Amino acid sequence: MEQVPDLAPGTALDVGSGEGADAIWLASQGWQVTGVDVSTVALERAARRAAGAGVDIAARILFFTAEQVAATLDPDSWEIVLAATLARRARDPEGRQVTIHDAVLHARRLAA
Numbered sequence: 636m637e638q639v640p641d642l643a644p645g646t647a648l649d650v651g652s653g654e655g656a657d658a659i660w661l662a663s664q665g666w667q668v669t670g671v672d673v674s675t676v677a678l679e680r681a682a683r684r685a686a687g688a689g690v691d692i693a694a695r696i697l698f699f700t701a702e703q704v705a706a707t708l709d710p711d712s713w714e715i716v717l718a719a720t721l722a723r724r725a726r727d728p729e730g731r732q733v734t735i736h737d738a739v740l741h742a743r744r745l746a747a
């Protein structure tokens with residue numbers, strides 16, 4: 636996540652958003668975040684945490700199930716896609732630190 640502050644806030648998809656810590660942090664930096672997870676329990680907890688983080692932050696985050704995102708949302712909706720946990724699992728079996736370079740599977744800056 637350390638390179639995210641170098642980017643002007645935009646739209647972010649957080650795949651495997653879990654209980655929402657990364658999504659809430661991104662929203663606190665001004666990003667509009669879509670959190671997606673396969674666990675409805677995690678999504679419910681994330682929504683509660685976001686609400687507890689304050690109205691301004693909660694208003695910048697939407698949480699969806701993976702099925703909802705696949706069925707209803709345009710894949711071109713986001714400028715960055717984070718999959719930190721999934722990338723860590725796939726690429727970091729020895730427990731190395733995963734950088735944002737590893738976590739960003741697809742990054743695109745739209746024309747300003």
Ligand SMILES: C[S@@+](CC[C@H](N)C(=O)[O-])C[C@H]1O[C@@H](n2cnc3c(N)ncnc32)[C@H](O)[C@@H]1O
Pocket residue numbers: 650651652653654655656657658671672673674677701719720721
């Ligand atoms: C360690 S948690 C993520 C923590 C999160 N980054 C945070 O800031 O709290 C990993 C999450 O990935 C989700 N997950 C695993 N495989 C997934 C998949 N294929 N698609 C979406 N979510 C997935 C799990 O349900 C779990 O909630």
